[in-house]
Amino acid sequence: MTPHTTFAIIGAGSAAEAHARALSGCADASLAAVWSTGRDRLTAFAQRHRTRAAGGLDEILSDDGIDAVIIATPSGTHEAYVVQAAAAGKHVVCEKPLDVTTAAAQRAAAACARACVLLYPVFQLRFWQAVTRIRGALARGELGRLLHVRTSVTCNRGESYYRSGWRGTWALDGGGCLMNQAIHAVDLMHAIAGDASEVCGWTAERDHPGLAVEDTACALMRFASGAFGLVQATTATRCEIPLRCEVTGTRGTVALEGDRITRWNLGEDAGAAMGDPGGDHGGDHGTAQSHDPLRALLLDAAAAMRGASPAVTAEDGVRAVGTVCAIYTHAQSQDRRSSSTRADEALGQARA
Template identity: 35%
Template sequence: MNETGFNIAVVGAGMASAPHLASLLALQDRATVRHVVARSEERAGAFARRLPHARVTLDLDTALADEHVDGVLLLTPPNTHLELGARIAAAGKHLLVEKPIDVTTSRARELVALCDARGIVAAAVLQHRTRDASRKLRELLDARALGEIHSASIAVPWWRPQSYYDEPGRGTLARDGGGVLMTQAIHTLDLFLWLVGLPDDVFCYAITSRAHRMECEDTVAGVMKYRNGCVASLHASTAIFPGFPERIEISGSKGSATLGGGRLIVQYMDGAVLEEGETASLGSGANPMAFSHHAHQAVIDNFIEAATHGAEPVASLRSALDVHLLIDALIASSANYRPMPVNPGSSS
């Protein structure tokens, strides 16, 4: 870190950049944005205008050549992450990348390996892990407060209008790497895996409903099975009007936990009840940006802390590979009409 504090270059200034801008404005006492890089000078200028030290450039190499830049926030479309991330890693800059890591697991693995080889801190914007309710539930599960886990469910009942998918590239394999699983449900799936780990195998149906015209899936129904016999159901969709908060339910031998919309409720068999967090809007409806920036702020703050002190970030890029493996298995199960193992060695 430089004497002037942690210095950041932001790469990408599209729709997904809005909560990041709000977060960076709130973190100005900790970090300085020195460069905003984008293909559109107009978009980059609109982002940089509110940041007093930010310079606009269309050239990534200009930002990477700045010796004062400590880390890069990569907010470009998923299919650009490997190539841009490789250049960022080669320059020795720490990397925080929007989800997913890239459009395929093999490309995601390659980026993780490049970051590891350079010894940089690399993290993903998987902000659900940072919420107070999420962290409390993980603490309880680590302490086995719910006992032996025997069943769980994941629901992402969201809505997106057709106009959302009419944007070129959206919901395609080439740009996004998939549909509802890779773009919307990835946050809740990642959080679930962060809480309970990868299952052994899955069975799934992934379809494109009549609600949308798009290349990839907008609705998924499946089940995951764990070695201890626990089963978890999954329903994720962007075809459920008007859209409802995502929800995770976990049941064990001592009680059950419900985590939804940023709020945790735990009900123990002895009658005790624990509540944590506050219900918040999470972009489940027609406006995908209708949510607070505070979880994004927490991810960026954690990234700065990890990069400054050489610590493990809350959502390391390597740990984010797990959700890619799960999504691969779910899609493969649907394509092959049979259960599929979740293979940590797969490279699709």
Template identity: 35%
Template sequence: MGDAPGKASGRLRLAVIGTGLGSGPHFKSLHDLASEAEVAWVHARDATRLATAQLPHGAHKTTRLENILEDASVQAVLVLTPPNTHLPLVQRLARAGKHVLVEKPLEIDLARAQSLVQVCDSQGVMLAVMLQHRLRPAATRLRALLKTGELGQLVSASASVRWWRTQSYYDEPGRGTLARDGGGVLITQAIHTLDLLLSYTGLPTRVMGLANTSPVHTMEAEDCACALLHYANGAMATLQATTAAYPGFPERLELNGTLGSASLEAGVLQVAFMNGQTLSVGSQQDSGGGTDPMAFDHAAHRAVLQDFLDAVRQGREPAVTGRSALAAQQVIEAIMASSRSGCPVTL
């Protein structure tokens, strides 16, 4: 973010753009936070979908984006539309002085994602991203352990996302395409766990990857991917990602250090220290890894939205900034480039 956003106080006025599949947990979170945020407008291009959407009390429906852009009382906007629409929307919102929380991924490729971040920087508005795994209680506790050095130096890590999606999921227009989504399992599903891993380890120096479309699905983009990440200190990490693992399993992240090891699975942190102590934090959570992609609790969404509202009020950066979200897209592009060339990619 460039210049610090102006401080705001009281109940914030927001707008929401998009009422598709992924909007549900956002609207549930806004309902929970109704005492802190008022939804002034909900925009969608499809008037029929907009007419049937269950919207917050008092929100005005509109198919005209200018209603949001021209409303000076609207301080921030949630962008919940397909990835390939994010850049043009955020460009207009940023130039109108609106702070933005965008659904993941930032955009369909790294160049467009960087442009999105840059326009918010140049206009001095806040950009947050819904990468909610970072604010789960177990994930924040692990971050604290790493910050204090209690696990020692990173030796190795692994991230596994073995999810299931039916063919009917990919039969929806645009889903799993390069033009609308930017890819398949990496950028749409595994990006959450990959982003969390990178928030702990930082960027690797080299990436080797393989990706393909399995016989399970008929789709343009990949539904299976594996990668090896090399770090400057000699540490290595592996990534496995698929939506062809029936019936779907909890995502898992492991970090092995010189003083102990930690694992995160389905919202639960387990730590074993070399001094004999152990630690367990969190509770079992569904993540939408099976047939129903929306079968998960919205508490982590609410945490990201709560932080975003607080950041707008306090004039500070949000916990999940747009710039920090670029790392996952950089690694995803490296995995796909390595898969195409058969060679490692240096970052």
């Protein structure tokens, strides 16, 4: 019988809601408590999800019946909560990003390593069935030598979204659409292509007057393997499109939109499987709706707490923050003598 894992959530916003819903469908994991600094929101959350509203953070951290905490607070507060949880001997599942700077993310990872507890960044796109099949094809050599990875993040975020008090700030959000939304795409590119050795990027505020951070961005990446990457992101459009990713190797191209394969042109199959490839090439359309990537992530984290190898590591979380920060370094640079920034220090820190 699989041991039962008990979680508590720190935070009571939209990310916390997603985690509570994911846990509600788990046979081998459950939500034992929630705590938030906002009392009214905390009470409503606890009632909605039929769980205990803790009287304080110490109540959760001192509860021996809680195995792990899920940190779902504003990004710039993550390190502080991770450090406290690790000191209390709790495993940690932390929403993306681990924090808003590479140094803070590294400190969070180091605190968990010292305490011998798990730090598991929330990058649930790795659990999309389409992503699993593309990574499998790449690992088996079916794509040949990797050439390009291209991602696009297209989101509709209105003025009310940025009036939350912390979103769209450097201190608590760490940036705009790159750090908040497109960090999922950056992690996916790392999962497919490995470490980035060189980046350059451009950011702009295009449709949110007065916003301190970017609502539109584009970045280029060169990976240690020699492959190239492109990530485009915006929260300035009126439409919402699932994340798109296209992977090209010397033997062909595969692509996804959300958890659905939209192109599968490889070797002898080139041109024969486009749109809905079916078979082993695409997601299982009959079960895709019942597959919850976040639930799969939480169950993988629970298994890792018992000694299994995690699908997402603390190093992955640090690396994603480091790459985004390196892109910002280039975008904000006043040095126009070079068309790109190697950002060796930021990227090196992310891999340290």
